[in-house]
Amino acid sequence: MRLDAVSLAYDGAPPVLDRLTLETPAGAFRYLVGPSGVGKSSLLRLIFLDAAPTSGTIALFGETATGASPAQKARLRRRIGVVFQDFRLLDGLSLVDNIALPRLIGGAAVADARREAAELIAWVGLGDRIDATPASLSGGERQRAAIARAVIVRPNLIVADEPTGSVDDDMADRLMALFEELNREGATVILATHSMDLLERFPHPAIRLGAGRAVMETP
Amino acid sequence: MRSMLPRLPAWLQRTATPQSVAAGALSGDAASRILPWATALMAFLAALALAAALAVGEAAERWSAGFGGGLTVQIGPLPAEGADPLDRIHEMLRATPGVGQIDAMPPETVDRLLAPWLGGLVDLEGLPKPRFLDVALAPGARIDPAILEARLRTADPDAKVDDHEIWAERLAGYAAAVERTALVAAILIGVISAAGIGAVAAARMAIHQDAIRLMRLLGATDRWISALVARASLRQGFLGGALGVGLALIAIYLVERAATSAEGLLPTPRLAGWHWAILAALPLVAGGVAVAAARLAALAWLRRR
Numbered sequence: 001m002r003l004d005a006v007s008l009a010y011d012g013a014p015p016v017l018d019r020l021t022l023e024t025p026a027g028a029f030r031y032l033v034g035p036s037g038v039g040k041s042s043l044l045r046l047i048f049l050d051a052a053p054t055s056g057t058i059a060l061f062g063e064t065a066t067g068a069s070p071a072q073k074a075r076l077r078r079r080i081g082v083v084f085q086d087f088r089l090l091d092g093l094s095l096v097d098n099i100a101l102p103r104l105i106g107g108a109a110v111a112d113a114r115r116e117a118a119e120l121i122a123w124v125g126l127g128d129r130i131d132a133t134p135a136s137l138s139g140g141e142r143q144r145a146a147i148a149r150a151v152i153v154r155p156n157l158i159v160a161d162e163p164t165g166s167v168d169d170d171m172a173d174r175l176m177a178l179f180e181e182l183n184r185e186g187a188t189v190i191l192a193t194h195s196m197d198l199l200e201r202f203p204h205p206a207i208r209l210g211a212g213r214a215v216m217e218t219p
Numbered sequence: 220m221r222s223m224l225p226r227l228p229a230w231l232q233r234t235a236t237p238q239s240v241a242a243g244a245l246s247g248d249a250a251s252r253i254l255p256w257a258t259a260l261m262a263f264l265a266a267l268a269l270a271a272a273l274a275v276g277e278a279a280e281r282w283s284a285g286f287g288g289g290l291t292v293q294i295g296p297l298p299a300e301g302a303d304p305l306d307r308i309h310e311m312l313r314a315t316p317g318v319g320q321i322d323a324m325p326p327e328t329v330d331r332l333l334a335p336w337l338g339g340l341v342d343l344e345g346l347p348k349p350r351f352l353d354v355a356l357a358p359g360a361r362i363d364p365a366i367l368e369a370r371l372r373t374a375d376p377d378a379k380v381d382d383h384e385i386w387a388e389r390l391a392g393y394a395a396a397v398e399r400t401a402l403v404a405a406i407l408i409g410v411i412s413a414a415g416i417g418a419v420a421a422a423r424m425a426i427h428q429d430a431i432r433l434m435r436l437l438g439a440t441d442r443w444i445s446a447l448v449a450r451a452s453l454r455q456g457f458l459g460g461a462l463g464v465g466l467a468l469i470a471i472y473l474v475e476r477a478a479t480s481a482e483g484l485l486p487t488p489r490l491a492g493w494h495w496a497i498l499a500a501l502p503l504v505a506g507g508v509a510v511a512a513a514r515l516a517a518l519a520w521l522r523r524r
Contacts, residue, residue, distance in 0.1 A: 050436055071440055078438030088433050092244040101244075104237035105439045113237070 001047065001157065001188060006056035008042050015054065016042045020213060024190065026061075026156075029183045031199055032192040034209035040192045041085065041161055043209065047190060048082045048159045049073050061156060078106055081155035081187075083163040087146040089134035095145055096121060096130045102153045113152075120148040123178075125171065139166040147175055151182060158182060160191045164198060176202045238447040244430045245451060250422040254452065254509075257419070258459025259466075261412035262505050265405045266467030266498050272401035273494040279394030288383070290354040290364060295377030296347035304375035305350065311371060312352070317360030324351040349377070409508060416456065416509050417516035420448050424520040431521075445517035449510045456509020460502035468498060 003022040009015040016039040024030055032040050045051040046058060049065055057066040060076050068076065081102075089098045096117045097104075103113035121130050124144040126137075134142060143166040150158060158179060164172035180202065183189045190207075193199070199206060208215045245251070294308055305323075312318050329351065330343045337343070356362065364382040371378035424431060434444055475489065490498075 048436065074435070074438050074440040077436060080438075082436060088429075090244040090430050090433065092246055092430070093241070097240055097243065101241060101434070102437045104241055105434065105437050105443065107237065110235045110237060110240055 001061075001190075002059040003046070003053075004057045004059075006046060006053045006058060008039070008046060008051065009054045017046070017053075018213065019056065022207065024188060026188055027183070027186050029180070029189045029204040030191070031204055031206035032190055032209065033194070033199070033206050036194075038209045040209055044082075044159050044161055044190070044192055047157075048080050049077055078102070078153065079156045081150035081153060081158045083143075083146050083150045083158070083160035085161040085165070087134075087142040089137075089142055089145055089149075091134055093134075094130070095126065095132045095134065095137070098134060099145060099148045099152055102149060106153060116152060117148070120152055121145070124148050124175075140168070140171065143167055144171065144175070147178070151178065154182070154185075154187070156187055158187050158189045158191075160189070162193055163191060164193070164195065172198070173201070236450075238443070238450050241434070242447050242451045244434075245423055245427045245448065248423060248426045250419045250426060251451070251455070254416065254419045254455045255459035255462070257415055258412065258456050258505055258509065259463035261408055261415070262460040262463025262501060263467045263470075264463075265408040265412070266464045266501055267470065268401045268405035268408060269501070270467070270471050270490060270494070270498060272398045272405065273497065274490050275394050275397045275401065277489065277491055277494070279391055279398070282387070282390050282394075288356050288358070290356065290362065290367070290383060291381040292352040292354055292371065293349050293377075293379040293381065294352070294371075294375045296349060304378075307374040308352070308371055308378065311374060312354060315362065315367060315370075317357050317362050319355040319357045319360075321355075322353045324353060326350075409504075412505070413508050413512040416452060416512040420452060420513035420516040421520050423448065423451075424517055428524075441518060441521040444521060445514045448517040449514035452509040452513035453506050456513075457502050457506035460505025460509075463505075464498060464501045468495070471498075 001022075001024045003020055005019045005021055006017060007015045007019055008017040020043070032043065034040055042051070046053055047060075049058075049060075053066060057064060059065060061079060063072070063076065065073065065076055089095075090101070093101065096114055099117035099120055100108075100110075100113035103116060104110065108116075118127075118130055121127060124147065126132075126141055126144060126148075129137065129141065134145070137145065143163065147160070147163055150160065160179070163179075164175055167175065176198065179189050179191065292308065292312065294304060297303055309321060312321055326348070329348055333343060333348065362382075364380040364385075368378060368380040371380065431444055471490065
């Protein structure tokens with residue numbers, strides 16, 4: 001993943017990110033830290049192609065994503081697993097179909113996608129809620145479901161925005177162990193967090209954002 | 220309508236596709252619920268218009284076949300005194316090139332045709348009545364009715380020649396106009412239905428824009444999302460079409476039955492077997508129109524965002 005002199009401004013306001021240059025090698029694990037409002041979520045949006053930079057270029061998996069066609073973007077997005085801070089589960093689908101959705105979009109057979117989703121749901125401790133609607137889940141359960149959905153396609157890049165913010169310490173440890181396992185198997189992980197405790201218990205290099213710029217910190 | 224349907228049996232659920240599963244995320248809104256009923260109404264109207272076009276076309280052919288290739292010669296009543304010109308008229312007709320069989324209309328048939336006009340107030344027995352000869356023409360023969368009438372008047376000054384071809388042409392013209400109008404109405408209803416389905420699809424996209432945005436972020440292409448919307452519309456369009464056409468078929472059957480009881484007073488348009496087959500296939504057309512309209516509308520909506 002490479003960002004080259006990337007700036008992002010919303011509707012003529014001062015830029016949230018100002019000529020940010022950042023390169024993360026394939027297979028890296030990076031925390032994204034910094035005070036609230038510094039632009040962590042905006043940077044993640046740029047990385048998972050939810051926003052286009054005002055200037056500069058972004059390359060993912062060796063391909064230039066800036067200015068890519070909709071079909072190219074869709075192909076790149078299928079290699080990214082995103083854990084949204086607000087979970088974004090779909091109310092019209094059961095839990096198992098929410099988790100299976102990225103596999104269905106990728107063209108998997110329904111039975112296969114549901115079987116894999118059911119295994120992941122059991123793994124994140126929601127095996128008894130497989131047919132539940134998202135509205136009936138607690139915040140912590142939704143967060144676990146959002147993580148299961150992000151990793152079901154075994155993405156090359158995992159982008160997570162506060163993925164352990166709504167779960168207890170035991171579940172947080174378990175989820176971090178999952179991210180580390182996927183990272184050991186080759187996935188690049190970018191994890192935004194406010195939790196210093198997490199950084200201490202699971203040490204990895206951190207990208208510290210401040211005043212629109214990034215500084216690399218090594219533990 | 221979706222909630223009224225029983226759950227699909229398990230063996231049929233195995234045929235679920237990724238899009239049929241994901242379509243659940245775009246359901247449950249008011250726009251989705253109204254679509255089958257709107258489609259049912261449009262299919263009902265389209266089926267009636269199409270049935271009218273088919274029935275009038277068929278009736279026109281039947282009437283034209285009945286009228287075509289002949290003349291009716293009207294001569295005066297049997298004279299009280301002097302020679303009856305009927306034999307002379309017969310001779311003149313037989314001598315006319317192109318004339319085939321000549322049949323005299325039986326007096327009781329003439330009475331039956333006249334009775335409704337006279338309201339049963341007059342004794343038809345004693346009434347001087349015109350006589351009619353039904354003259355068949357040889358295949359391809361054309362006779363100028365004005366020239367023939369002038370010749371026949373030398374034998375009977377009251378003689379008149381009525382060319383069936385003229386009536387057949389007028390009737391065919393009238394039937395064609397009715398047929399065209401009904402077809403245009405059916406097509407217009409189809410176009411309006413397609414526009415309505417497209418508007419509903421666009422409304423559904425707007426209502427579920429968060430879900431659509433998420434699907435895009437998970438890697439769905441616009442084609443995939445539009446196919447998902449089209450799939451949902453196919454089910455609703457087909458169900459609505461089946462309901463509307465079913466009701467229309469019942470209505471058409473009842474109209475035909477009522478028309479049968481009035482047969483003889485009014486010309487009765489009828490539907491042939493293949494007409495019923497065309498009407499029965501309309502739900503498939505409604506489903507196809509729904510798919511195409513929803514997909515185009517969804518793609519247009521996605522392109523704008």
